Amino acid sequence: MPIKNRFSELLPEITAWRRDLHEHPELLFDTHRTSGIVAGKLREFGCDEVVTGIGRTGVVGVIKGRSDASGKVMGLRADMDALPIEEATGLDYASKTEGKMHACGHDGHTAMLLGAAKYLAETRNFDGTCVVIFQPAEEGGGGGREMVEDGLMERFGIQEVYGMHNWPGQPLGSFAIRPGAFFAATDVFDIVVEGRGGHAAKPQEVVDTTIAASQIVLSLQTIASRNVDPVEQIVVSVTSFETDSKAFNVIPQRAVLRGTVRTLDGGVQDLAERRLKEIAERTAEVFGAKASVTYQRNYPVMANTPEETVFAAEVARQVAGACEEAPLVMGGEDFAFMLNAKPGAYILVGNGDSAAVHHPEYNFDDDVIPAGCSWWAELVETRMPRAAG
Structure with a gap:
């Protein structure tokens, strides 16, 4: 094809970009080197803006086709940030x-979209406008929200937008997609448990926060097992349990639980938030x-729209012969x-038999x-498509 x-001809060049980005990871919005490299290459490729x-x-690059009779504007997005991992x-x-x-x-995502931008700016074999979007802070910083709130869609007239993520365990270079809800909403919570601390040898004189907090951890699992319809998807995970005591003979005055709730439906999300607060407090x-509970809604459910999902899958079949x-x-x-x-x-591309992401x-x-x-x-x-002739 x-x-x-x-x-395939450009592979050595794109690989070199990718490996350079890999050597110099940057977190969240602190992608100054990466953003500078991306902007420099887009200018080098001859992007119109x-x-x-x-x-x-x-960073955003605008590539205009050889004609614009269609008036269509497509957005293609890649993320740039790394993770705080050794x-x-x-x-x-x-x-x-x-x-x-x-x-x-994300180094691979950025490099692949740069490769596509180079080709599209070189050939311009389309009728319309392509907007390539390089986003910071996907890993918990909400960079996508920041770009949208900064007028991304309106400023560049984007009518539809596409994203891609590599997927370990999926055959190398293969594609997979689904319509509707795809990735979960990611809520986070903090639960502060206050009691009355004291000597560990006199438990009758204290209000033991470790006992109360431990029971809260266990009881929160009933949200999934007893409150939500078994055919719905939900994850409630307590990921941190801290107290204000480091001594072996002190029952702490205070314990703090932190965690996350993952859902794929707004109604389930509402139920989970309400029950988490009720269970913790009571x-x-x-x-x-x-x-006391602090509950924050973070990323919403990521849902593919039907027509665009069918189209993305058709293109994947053109490239790889199949799309699961x-x-x-x-x-x-x-x-x-x-x-x-x-x-x-949003589509997944197989990364083969590699270690898992993160x-x-x-x-x-x-x-x-x-x-x-x-x-x-x-x-x-x-x-x-560009009209013949």
């Missing part, structure tokens, strides 16, 4: 920054303690903010690059 062959500072450190791959291009690593493949009361149905994912993805603003779709031994497989770049380019040329 001509497009895929072109990206390159804008920096959208959503703080986001790399353990032993690669010769491993992270040079202690405690930071590209453990989710369980604490049983033990004579007091619980993806599983529901209880992880979050802030591309949800862009899909809430405009119709579009693991210190994870590495993006560069052999994915031709498939990923081809999907981006085919999206544009198929959705906005």
Whole structure:
């Protein structure tokens, strides 16, 4: 296939970009080096417009086709940020920054979209406008929300938007997608349990926060097992349990629980928030303690729109010969903010038999690059075909 062959030719160059980004990971909105490299390459490719500072450190490139009779404008988005993880791959291009690593493949996503941008700016074999979007702070910072609130869609006239993520365990270069709810809403909570501390040898004189907090941890699991319809998806996880005592003979005055709730339905999300507060507060009361709950809704459910999902799958079949149905994912993805603003779709591309994302031994497989770049380019040329002659 001509497009895929072109990206096979570009593979060494794109791989070099990717590995350079891997060596220099940056977190959240602090993607100054990465954003600078992206903006520089987009200008080098001859993009019609390159804008920096959208959503703080986001970068946008505009590529116009040879004609614009269709009036269509498509957005293609890649994320740029890394994770606060110490790399353990032993690669010769491993992270040079202690405690930071590209453990989710955003270096690969950025490199693939840059590769597609180079091809599209070179050929312009489409009728309309392609907007390439490089987003910071996907890993918990809400960079997608920041770019949308900064006027991304309106400023560039984007009518539909597409995203892609590599997926370990899925065959290398294969694709998978699903319509509707795909990635979960990611809420977070803090529960502060206040009691009356004292000597561990005199438990009758204290209000033991460790007992109350432990019972809260266990009782929160009944939200999934006894409050939510068994056919619905929900995860309630307490991920941190801290007290204000470090001594072996002191019962602490205060305990703090932190965790996350993942849901794929608004009604289930509402129920989970209400029950979490009720369970925490009333369980604490049983033990004579007091619980205060802070509940924050973070990323919303990421849902693909039907027509755009069918189209994205058709293009994936053009590139790879097949496109499977993806599983529901209880992880979050802030591309949800862009899909809430405009119709579009998000697809998974296989990273083969690699370590899982967010693991210190994870590495993006560069052999994915031709498939990923081809999907981006085919999206544009198929959705906005240029008239013959």
